[in-house]
Amino acid sequence: MLLKRLEINGFKSFAKSAVLEFPTKITAIVGPNGSGKSNVADSLRWVLGEQSIKSLRGKKGEDLIFGGSQQVARMGKASASLVFDNKKKVFPVEFDEVIISRRIYRDGSNEYLLNESQVRLKDIIELLSKVGLGASQHHIIAQGDADRILYASPKERKSMIEEALGLKIFELKKTEAERKLAGTAENIKQVESLRREIQPHLKYLDQQAQKMKNASEFRKELEILTAEYVSREMKTLSDEEADIKKGKSPLVDKLKALESALREAENILGKESGASSAQIFFGAQKKLDVSLAELTERRREAERDIAKMEAVAERPQEGKEDSLPKEKVKAVLLDLVEDLESASRSGTMEAVRNTIFSATQKIYNFLESMGGAKYQQGKENFGGQLKQRKEEVLKIDKEEEEFKQKKLALEKDYSDKAEKIANEGALFRQKTEAIAGTRDELRNMASREEKFVMQKKEFELDFNGRPEKSRPGGETLSEAERVQMRKKIERLKIRLEEAGGVDENVIKEYDETKKRDEFLGKELEDLKKAAESLGSVFEDLAGRIEKDFDQGLSKINKLFGEFFNEIFGGGKAEIKLMKPKKKKPLAEEEEEEVWESELEEEEEGIEIVVDIPRKRIKSLNMLSGGERALTSIALLFAMSTVNPPPFLVLDETDAALDEANSNRYASMLRELGKKTQLIVVTHNRETMKAADVLYGVTMGNDGVSKLLSIKFEEAEDVLAKKHS
Numbered sequence: 001m002l003l004k005r006l007e008i009n010g011f012k013s014f015a016k017s018a019v020l021e022f023p024t025k026i027t028a029i030v031g032p033n034g035s036g037k038s039n040v041a042d043s044l045r046w047v048l049g050e051q052s053i054k055s056l057r058g059k060k061g062e063d064l065i066f067g068g069s070q071q072v073a074r075m076g077k078a079s080a081s082l083v084f085d086n087k088k089k090v091f092p093v094e095f096d097e098v099i100i101s102r103r104i105y106r107d108g109s110n111e112y113l114l115n116e117s118q119v120r121l122k123d124i125i126e127l128l129s130k131v132g133l134g135a136s137q138h139h140i141i142a143q144g145d146a147d148r149i150l151y152a153s154p155k156e157r158k159s160m161i162e163e164a165l166g167l168k169i170f171e172l173k174k175t176e177a178e179r180k181l182a183g184t185a186e187n188i189k190q191v192e193s194l195r196r197e198i199q200p201h202l203k204y205l206d207q208q209a210q211k212m213k214n215a216s217e218f219r220k221e222l223e224i225l226t227a228e229y230v231s232r233e234m235k236t237l238s239d240e241e242a243d244i245k246k247g248k249s250p251l252v253d254k255l256k257a258l259e260s261a262l263r264e265a266e267n268i269l270g271k272e273s274g275a276s277s278a279q280i281f282f283g284a285q286k287k288l289d290v291s292l293a294e295l296t297e298r299r300r301e302a303e304r305d306i307a308k309m310e311a312v313a314e315r316p317q318e319g320k321e322d323s324l325p326k327e328k329v330k331a332v333l334l335d336l337v338e339d340l341e342s343a344s345r346s347g348t349m350e351a352v353r354n355t356i357f358s359a360t361q362k363i364y365n366f367l368e369s370m371g372g373a374k375y376q377q378g379k380e381n382f383g384g385q386l387k388q389r390k391e392e393v394l395k396i397d398k399e400e401e402e403f404k405q406k407k408l409a410l411e412k413d414y415s416d417k418a419e420k421i422a423n424e425g426a427l428f429r430q431k432t433e434a435i436a437g438t439r440d441e442l443r444n445m446a447s448r449e450e451k452f453v454m455q456k457k458e459f460e461l462d463f464n465g466r467p468e469k470s471r472p473g474g475e476t477l478s479e480a481e482r483v484q485m486r487k488k489i490e491r492l493k494i495r496l497e498e499a500g501g502v503d504e505n506v507i508k509e510y511d512e513t514k515k516r517d518e519f520l521g522k523e524l525e526d527l528k529k530a531a532e533s534l535g536s537v538f539e540d541l542a543g544r545i546e547k548d549f550d551q552g553l554s555k556i557n558k559l560f561g562e563f564f565n566e567i568f569g570g571g572k573a574e575i576k577l578m579k580p581k582k583k584k585p586l587a588e589e590e591e592e593e594v595w596e597s598e599l600e601e602e603e604e605g606i607e608i609v610v611d612i613p614r615k616r617i618k619s620l621n622m623l624s625g626g627e628r629a630l631t632s633i634a635l636l637f638a639m640s641t642v643n644p645p646p647f648l649v650l651d652e653t654d655a656a657l658d659e660a661n662s663n664r665y666a667s668m669l670r671e672l673g674k675k676t677q678l679i680v681v682t683h684n685r686e687t688m689k690a691a692d693v694l695y696g697v698t699m700g701n702d703g704v705s706k707l708l709s710i711k712f713e714e715a716e717d718v719l720a721k722k723h724s
Contacts, residue, residue: 010075013705025673028691036705037697069703154605164639165552174541205510235472309386559638570613644676
């Protein structure tokens with residue numbers, strides 16, 4: 001048995017947990033009116049996904065929850081669970097037992113569970129559709145709507161029959177395929193639109209990329225040349241740095257040694273030719289020169305006095321003083337002028353001296369002539385003075401000679417020292433020159449080092465980051481090679497710019513855009529293949545549905561006729577598939593006068609045609625209530641026989657049958673029970689006799705429905721034992 005049990009709790013009048021086991025083919029549920037027996041059928045309908053509260057005989061979701069009574073408090077939720085045996089894997093899940101549950105709370109929220117895991121209603125419907133329990137719930141015939149299929153529209157009848165034939169799952173797949181096909185078509189439009197949008201930009205980028213392809217060889221050559229230059233330059237700079245360090249260190253040591261030796265020489269020269277020695281020499285010489293000058297002055301004064309005295313002594317005495325005539329004075333002065341001019345022309349010191357002496361004598365003579373007798377009286381006193389002055393001159397000459405000798409000795413001593421100093425100075429100059437030369441070499445080395453630093457910085461700036469990724473190698477670069485390679489690199493860069501620049505962003509954008517276009521192209525191709533595949537699936541599903549529907553409809557039609565004949569004791573009944581008729585196109589002037597409803601095409605669906613014995617029936621509306629119920633039962637039994645659902649619920653569908661028809665109904669139930677489980681809610685005795693298990697529903701004063709059950713086989717065994 002596929003359906004094992006129904007568990008309900010808090011649903012409508014079932015305030016307490018109730019469990020209905022279905023171990024046999026036919027289970028009957030009986031009880032007085034108002035006891036809640038139809039609530040069992042409602043719980044089955046509800047747990048299978050019924051969304052219409054009206055179909056469940058309520059106005060709002062809260063009506064499905066036990067509302068309470070004087071003795072029992074109201075419930076906060078209602079739940080129902082159907083338990084199916086899945087050992088044969090009828091349901092496409094791994095569980096051996098499938099439990100489908102539904103809960104509702106007083107706030108109106110619903111929960112759907114599959115083996116206690118919360119799922120969506122869609123998941124439940126899809127799962128049930130796989131075993132023929134579809135959304136139309138044709139397998140549950142509630143009280144009062146046994147003839148629902150008769151009053152349904154042709155399209156609804158067709159849907160019921162498709163569901164009964166197990167084609168609903170294919171219809172769902174077909175609808176899903178159609179939806180996906182429409183979505184795929186929309187995606188194709190979007191992808192094509194996107195491709196059209198990026199094509200102009202892609203074309204522009206392609207032109208830029210084509211333009212830059214001409215620079216690829218230059219770029220490659222530049223990369224190779226730059227790598228070679230960087231490697232060789234690093235080797236050159238490394239060797240240059242090592243060579244500078246190697247050459248600079250000995251020069252620094254040499255300079256230190258020379259400077260130390262120079263300081264020693266300076267100490268020696270300081271002792272021999274310090275500033276004090278020179279000052280002493282020049283001071284002594286100056287003193288000697290001053291003394292000589294003083295002696296010379298004294299001697300000249302003495303000589304002048306001697307000259308005067310001698311002139312006085314030699315001049316003859318005159319009688320008296322007379323006044324001098326102007327002509328005599330003039331003659332004396334002219335004579336003196338002539339002597340002075342002569343001395344100035346000669347230019348020798350001796351001539352100057354003689355002239356001065358002669359001029360002095362002439363002046364004295366002139367003065368004596370002016371003095372007269374008075375001068376004569378003192379002439380006798382000059383004799384002693386003259387001698388004294390001459391002795392003084394001789395003494396001055398002697399002192400002058402002594403000073404000259406001292407000066408010569410001083411000069412000789414200083415000359416000897418100067419010669420010694422000169423020799424030491426020559427060595428000092430040599431060391432000084434050596435130091436200067438070493439310093440020049442160091443300056444050259446510093447200049448070389450400065451040039452090296454500048455060259456290294458320039459190299460690092462021009463090739464930023466490149467040296468860090470490269471290693472020194474190759475031969476060192478000469479200056480000419482360096483210049484040549486740098487020029488070549490610059491020329492290549494210029495050629496790259498002329499060829500379209502080296503902007504990697506354009507190429508990157510082109511690659512990304514091209515990849516996007518290729519992706520969209522592939523996506524478009526995949527979408528077209530998917531659309532083609534979906535179209536094929538759609539056609540296959542449509543073909544299969546049509547084929548299976550035609551075959552199933554034929555079988556149902558045959559069984560429908562047989563059941564109808566058996567129930568009514570004759571007559572005919574059949575179902576027909578009505579195709580929509582295409583209306584002929586109307587002329588424009590006629591079209592304006594036709595009502596819109598008249599232009600609608602008829603929908604495809606199922607028509608039911610019956611012919612009851614001894615009656616001329618032209619329409620289903622002409623059937624009585626009992627006849628409609630029997631016709632519906634015949635069709636439902638035919639549908640269930642062709643493709644039996646897991647179970648069939650009949651809620652008082654036999655209420656309108658008389659005794660004879662009740663017997664036929666019970667007989668049909670037994671035949672149908674061989675193919676599917678039947679759950680029958682009934683008051684009919686014949687129907688009860690056809691059941692294997694009977695559940696009685698009662699309701700006490702507390703307003704809560706309760707279950708009583710009996711198995712007829714066990715009851716018969718008990719009765720047999722009592723009679724025996």
